[in-house]
Amino acid sequence: PDAFAARENLGCFVGGEEDCVEAAREVLDLLVAHVTDAGGPGSAQLARAAYSLQAAAQLVAAVEADALYHAVRTSSDMGEIAGMRAGAITPAGDALLAAVTDGRFDGTYTVEMLMGELTAALTTADDADLILPQAEAVQRLLELLAIIGGSDKAPSALSLVYREEDACAKEGLDWTRAEQTYGDHGHDHDHDEDADWGDDFGDAGIMDDDGMTGAYPGFN
Template identity: 65%
Template sequence: MDKRYAYSGNDTVGALVQTGLSAAGYTRTTDVASADVVLTYCTSQTALEDAYFDEDGIVQAARPGTLLVDLSAATPSFARELNAVAVVSELAAVEAPLVVANVALPDAFADKANLMCLVAGEEKDVAAARPLLEELAGDVQETGGSGSAQLARAAYTLQASAQIMSAIEADALYHAVQRSASSVEGPVGRAGATSPEAEQVLSAVSEGRFTGTYTVEMLMAELSAALMAADDVDLILPQAEACLHLLELLAVIGGADKAPAALALVYGEEAACAENGLDWTRAEQAYGGEADEDDDYDYDVNPDDFPGGFGAYSAN
């Protein structure tokens, strides 16, 4: 019997899904109503909500019994909402946020061993989704009931992003000292890595690898989802907020589709930024107005400037 899947979202992850589900015997269809399973990966909360809940969205279009698998980083509350709506609509919903271990690899999605899925939902639905997820990721970890995978994903994001940012700032300090001839005698080398994540990004910066399939836009989506989860429970996370501010600055000057290691360019010379296609005049235009002091998280960026739509995650 022909098995069909539909997919909505980011093209890079879409290619991963196509490779994996083709190996599992599925063929792709653009008709959600004819699909046995529908997978999504969006880098915007707005896009994710629209994909499922619009008048012509997945929930309305899918036939009863369809398995819905969301690979996006979202909030626990969204995962619980989707699960509740799916139950009422006689659908099966599974949250399976995708985790990239080494974000600095040029093709971070090429090797299953570099990918993990955290999975949550009704036990029978998770069991149905697991064979498909094992075609996509080398490690599939079940976390429990609805919302738990997104909570675990948020916790992972907060720690990984902190490692990335601190490594880049340590590297920036080393370069600044090296540029100041009177500050130190002799070469001072490179900042030492204190974690695997730090080593990955420091190596990429050292080698000038600022592009890759895992992008700043993806990291922003994950970090924004974690901040929204915190906002849902009235928790402020200053370190994560600062990280997102820096990433949004990089995106504004043209780095949304670059690898996270490109954040090192923000701390460097303007000429190096220009060589890598970054334009600081865009920051002057974007941040020319006054900030809204009433916002809890004042890191809103106009989503119309970025087709990927990550700005929608910032509207707390």
């Protein structure tokens, strides 16, 4: 819940000339427990971007696995399923699933911070003329969560995007904000057979009738 309070919970990448890195290490060791030397100048920023992409992938994998189990449990008599952690999850993903299960959606490391880090990673990829569809999809999901009021919540709150409207309301999330932003299609889109998602999301820069729009890098 207080992500920045414990030195053991913090780490950083450092890159540059060897003597400069060594001169800075004493200060870095006071601030964070895990200092990773990434190489020459610029390497730390690149390593941080790669780390952000990996973290985003773990996040969406965990919450979508949870969404699948939650949907099956609530729509059948299957009850609790012992195999929720099916074997591919990382320790970080396992910790995130525990937070989702316990309903821990608040913390000092927020969705807004994660979005900033993911934006930096996507900018790095864009500078290299590289398309990263998975990372961009995660960023769109995080933007949706922020729009409905979750920007100051912990990343575990992304799981709420897959839940029913009343579950979101209990955590202070308001789907009418999404309706105002994206169009009046409502949150309960699973039962809206006539919904045209291309038209609904086209003006928001997410999708049109021909596929992805050019509003975000890589999808022209």
